[in-house]
Amino acid sequence: MKKYACLLVFALLLNGCDDGDLTVDTIDFDDPTISSQTCNTLTNSLVYRLKSQESLLIQLPDNMIINDVTLPGAPVIYNIDNNLYRVVYRAYNGKVETANICGTIPPTSPSVTEEWQAKAGKIVISTTQNEVIDDATGSSKITGYTHNIVFNNITFAKPSGIDQVNDVFDFGNFVTTVTPVVVDFSAQTAQYCPDQKKVYIENTTSSLVLENLSDNIIVNVDTPTGEPRESAINLNSFNKLYYRTYAGVLPVDASTYFCNSQTPASPAVLDTWFGKDGLADVSGIIQVTTTHSLKVYKHTIVLKKATLQKGNTTFKLGDNFVLGTVTIILP
Known part of the structure; x- marks a missing residue:
């Protein structure tokens, strides 16, 4: 039991x-x-x-x-x-x-x-x-x-x-x-639109552009050694900086797109990052060094400590980002 x-x-x-x-x-x-x-x-x-x-x-x-x-x-x-x-x-x-x-x-x-x-x-x-x-x-x-x-x-x-x-x-x-934004134009040559006062560099699907340049940036006068011309990036005035990506491919002759009085609708812009306003001797500085031989002037443009922004997100181009060299041949 x-x-x-x-x-x-x-x-x-x-x-x-x-x-x-x-x-x-x-x-x-x-x-x-x-x-x-x-x-x-x-x-x-x-x-x-x-x-x-x-x-x-x-x-x-x-x-x-x-x-x-x-x-x-x-x-x-x-x-x-x-x-x-x-x-x-x-x-x-x-x-x-x-x-x-x-x-x-x-x-x-x-x-x-x-x-x-x-x-x-x-x-x-x-x-x-x-x-x-x-x-x-x-x-x-x-x-x-x-x-x-x-x-x-x-x-x-x-x-x-x-x-x-x-x-x-x-x-x-x-x-x-997210996929990091990579600004890379190392194999390209900077181009100049004198009528639009614009310098650009592109790789068919993205571009880095300086727009509405101030008159003291591209000047056909040699700069003294170690003394480049300087001006600050300013979104609301002169020297506006933009990085853009596109939904399609830019034309083979990109000047028809960038040096137009009105930007074509195609290819459509996917993203736009703008350069933050510069501060003299600190950040967001455009430096141009000019040399010449005979009637050929070369203007090398460097962006110092430039920051790009979209919404509230930012990233830095670097301490010395070489935008490129613009060549101007005088008549």
Whole structure:
């Protein structure tokens, strides 16, 4: 009889063992080693973090995580509406994997044992740029962006019927990568449009252009040794600097595009980066050294510590970026 009683107790113990379900009182994803991931690197419409048996998901419309630096005190903010802008927490009865989040046909196991849906609050995104700096040249390349995501005043509807409110909930960092902009015209020759007061260099799919040059830049007079002419880049006045990429190929005779009184519509411009205003003897300086032989004048143009900007993102051309040499033959 005692033997059967022991077996009964053992059976009851087995039935009382944990079946793998996770009981959750609070959401905790503070571990910095838990990286944020996305199901689609092109749209970033679903960003998530995974623990052993838990997931925290942000669902957004396409391209709402913007690859551009946010200014201090001016983050990107979206209102949680549990429709287009959703935050969902899930617990599972087993180990959760990416396939459970992103799979076209999600696996049948593990299954969701508990789900909290955010019904109010704000998604606050502050973005910084990730860059690689070349110490030898002073140039830099943008490799991606770090998006710090915080929920403010987020309210989760719990299965128990009791809402959980967090004044500040740190989701963590989400990193996106981009193809670095490479400004390379090493095999090309700078060209001059005297009527438009423009110097350009191009490689059929991109260009670097100085527009509306001041009168003291291209002058057919030799400069003393070690004393180039100088002028500052200025977006709102003279000496505007632009780097552009194109959707198509520039014409073989690029002068028909650049030296036109009105820029042709084709090829269309994909991206435009503009040169930040220069500061005398510090940055954004245009230097021109002129020499001549007989009636042939050569003007070598160097951009010193020039910075290019698109939106709030910037990168540096380098301490001494050689735009090229313009040759002018007098009659």
